Amino acid sequence: MTITCIGCGKQPHELAEYVEYAEIEGVTPEEFVRVEEGTFNSDTGHFCCTPCYIDKGMPTSPTGWKAP
Numbered sequence: 001m002t003i004t005c006i007g008c009g010k011q012p013h014e015l016a017e018y019v020e021y022a023e024i025e026g027v028t029p030e031e032f033v034r035v036e037e038g039t040f041n042s043d044t045g046h047f048c049c050t051p052c053y054i055d056k057g058m059p060t061s062p063t064g065w066k067a068p
Contacts (some may be wrong), residue, residue, distance in 0.1 A: 001045040003030050006067045007052025015049050041066040 003012055012018040012029035022032040033040050033047050040047040046067035048056065059065045 003033055003040070003045045003047065005049045005052055006046045007048055007055060010049065012047075017050060038064060039067045041068065044068065 004010070005015070012022070012033045015029070018029040018032055018037075021036070022029040025032060025036075027035075034042070037047045039053060044067065048067045053059075
């Protein structure tokens with residue numbers, strides 16, 4: 001499954017924030033998103049990177065917002 005931001009269509013390895021965090025943690029950017037990104041939806045492989053999350057109005061939910 002390809003992991004993709006629902007806003008910009010980029011994959012984690014194309015986004016500096018995830019590349020940097022993954023390097024610190026010693027994992028791939030995709031692994032970092034799977035484990036640490038709160039918007040990641042494991043059913044769809046979608047997440048929302050920080051700029052896109054802000055553009056969407058920083059959606060929330062009582063159970064935690066996940067990308068559709």
